[in-house]
Each structure stands twice: as structure tokens, then as C-alpha cells.
Amino acid sequence: MNTPVPPSVAEQSEAEALFRFETGAPESVRTALGMNATRIGGAVVLSMRNDPTRFWSKALGLGVTGAVTAELIREVCDFYRAERTPQAVLQIAPAFLPEDWDAICESEGITAGSSWAKLVGTTEDLVARADALDVPPDGITVAPLEARHAAEWGSVMMRAFGMPEEHYGELSASTATQPGWHPFAAWLDGEIVGTGTLHVHGDTAQMFAGAVLPHARNRGGQTALLAARVRAARDLGCRFLVAETGTETPGTRNPSLHNMFRLGFQVAYERRNWTWQPSPDAA
Incomplete structure (x- = not known):
């Protein structure tokens, strides 16, 4: 392709x-x-x-x-x-x-x-797709992460990916205030339930660590996190976006892959x- x-x-x-x-x-x-x-x-x-x-x-x-x-x-x-x-x-x-x-x-x-699967897209095309969808998530709000919530955000990221919180949560949280990173959080009933960040290198933005806790899934939170970062990439002057997720094997379905398809990402290889x-x- x-x-x-x-x-x-x-x-x-x-x-x-x-x-x-x-x-x-x-x-x-x-x-x-x-x-x-x-x-x-x-x-x-x-x-x-x-x-x-x-x-x-x-x-x-x-x-x-x-x-x-x-x-x-x-x-x-x-x-x-x-x-x-x-x-x-x-x-x-x-x-x-x-x-x-x-x-x-x-x-x-x-x-x-x-x-x-390595997924890519132009910022212009992905923003247009995000704007066309514009379906608000069910009870979830997505916003740039405030530094005071970094520790909670890092912990949620690891829990969402099924990884240990000790040390790994602090590893994730430390990126929240570092140059080049642009973190976002998904909120439900006053708690962070989803994470996603964006790393900028030149004119390319890298999607990173997008995930939602199990009890908050199927509400559109991950799509909203994707859309927020696509728009942030546009505002930062990036031309391209890059992401990765697991491929589907016979009998399996990867919701993250289909959420990215919905936003207009293409599988490069x-x-x-x-x-x-x-x-x-x-x-």
C-alpha cells in the first residue's frame, strides 16, 4: 500500500x-x-x-x-x-x-x-476525519494532562496495559512534564480512566500509550484520545502521525486497530x- x-x-x-x-x-x-x-x-x-x-x-x-x-x-x-x-x-x-x-x-x-501494524497518516487528513466523526464519548471527557495529575496518569497507563505500577508508573509519569511530550487524560466521574500522549520529532508526531481502563471501555474514550492528539499535532505544526498496535490473527479482533482505522490511519506495513x-x- x-x-x-x-x-x-x-x-x-x-x-x-x-x-x-x-x-x-x-x-x-x-x-x-x-x-x-x-x-x-x-x-x-x-x-x-x-x-x-x-x-x-x-x-x-x-x-x-x-x-x-x-x-x-x-x-x-x-x-x-x-x-x-x-x-x-x-x-x-x-x-x-x-x-x-x-x-x-x-x-x-x-x-x-x-x-x-505500523499505521500512518497526514495530519490534515486525520483532522478532517476526526472533525467529521465528532461523536462525543459517553460520559468521558478528554483534556490535556495537568502536571499535578501526572502520578495518577502514569499509574493508570500501566494498569490499562496490564503492567506493574511500581516503578513503571513513575517511569510513565516522568514524561508528563518533559519537552517534546504532549500528554492527554480521559476522565470519568472524577477519575482518570484513560491515557494517551504524543511525542514530536521534527514534523512527525508519534502516538504513544493510548489505553483505557477495562471498566471505562466501549464508551468512545480511546477514539476521543486519538482525536485530541491528532488535533494537537495539527496545532504543533506536524505534517504526519505515526502509531503502532498489534495485528489481528485469525479469530481475534484488536479494537485499537479499528479505532485508528475509524480516524483514517492507514497500515503502512x-x-x-x-x-x-x-x-x-x-x-
Whole structure:
């Protein structure tokens, strides 16, 4: 499918957002979770050694500024070995996978996992779609997050994604007042029930951490969070928006995917999650 955003822009948008999200954490959180990060070959490489979710150790942006080679992947994996990372995910746009990728995977102990959909759109088109929908959510209001509610917002984000609140809530909350981030909250009966933030890199805005607590779902809250951030991207002068969510497998339905379709996002490509783990005999 032809989309307005090339893979290099879409991948870099996500990579920079996650790099800022993790490296901006308070030092106490970074120590508790065993966090470290680096840049290798133009990509961001993130490690969270003490992460029971096995979600946050990722290498992103591979192939954006240079070819993906066996040497590059070895350097990335060496970083994870040095950090004693129990598992990491390499996320590479299909357009950047080299012909010898299978051999690289076999050499480094990398296996294929689930797939994500990379979604993109122009701000102009997405704002027009949001304005055309203009269906108010049922009892939910969405507004920019006030700094005094950052701790509650960070906790809700982790609960909505089924992740631990300890340390992770503070990790999320710390972004609320950092430059480049534009957080929003969904409210129901005086409590925050949904989160979503926007990270701006150049003229591209990255959708990040959009989720609603189970008891407040099916009220239009997530769509309202998407629409609010689309309009914020316009006001910030961004030309493009980028987002990711899980692909649907036979017999499953991802409501987040369909909410983004409703707003006019297009699937640019599906991207495999490539899982690295240290060899059993690694020191």
C-alpha cells in the first residue's frame, strides 16, 4: 500500500519516542529496573534488565540510516549480552531486512515472534476525519494532562496495559512534564480512566500509550484520545502521525486497530517482532 510516510520516517518516529521515554526516567527508576540505552548504527538500543514484562528491552530504527548487516546485529546483541538482558526484541521494517536475515538470526539466536501494524497518516487528513466523526464519548471527557495529575496518569497507563505500577508508573509519569511530550487524560466521574500522549520529532508526531481502563471501555474514550492528539499535532505544526498496535490473527479482533482505522490511519506495513535471548551457555 502506498502511504504518505516512508518507512524511515515512521521507524525513526517510534524509535525516538521510546528512547526519550526510557532515558528520561528518574535515576531511582533506572537503577531499580536496570535500565541502560545506547545508539548503534543510527538505531536506538534499549535495555531493561529487571523487567518482568519482557516488553521494554528493544532495538528500534535499525536500517533507517544504514544497511542492516550481520556486524550491526552482532553489536546490538553484544550490548544486550553485556547488560545481562534476559530478552530483547529487534523491530525492523520489512523493507530494511537484508537477504541474509535468516542466517543472521541463526547465528545470534533470534526467533520470529508476533507482528505489529505500523499505521500512518497526514495530519490534515486525520483532522478532517476526526472533525467529521465528532461523536462525543459517553460520559468521558478528554483534556490535556495537568502536571499535578501526572502520578495518577502514569499509574493508570500501566494498569490499562496490564503492567506493574511500581516503578513503571513513575517511569510513565516522568514524561508528563518533559519537552517534546504532549500528554492527554480521559476522565470519568472524577477519575482518570484513560491515557494517551504524543511525542514530536521534527514534523512527525508519534502516538504513544493510548489505553483505557477495562471498566471505562466501549464508551468512545480511546477514539476521543486519538482525536485530541491528532488535533494537537495539527496545532504543533506536524505534517504526519505515526502509531503502532498489534495485528489481528485469525479469530481475534484488536479494537485499537479499528479505532485508528475509524480516524483514517492507514497500515503502512506489518512488522515482525524478532526476539533475541542469550544462549543457554552464556556467562
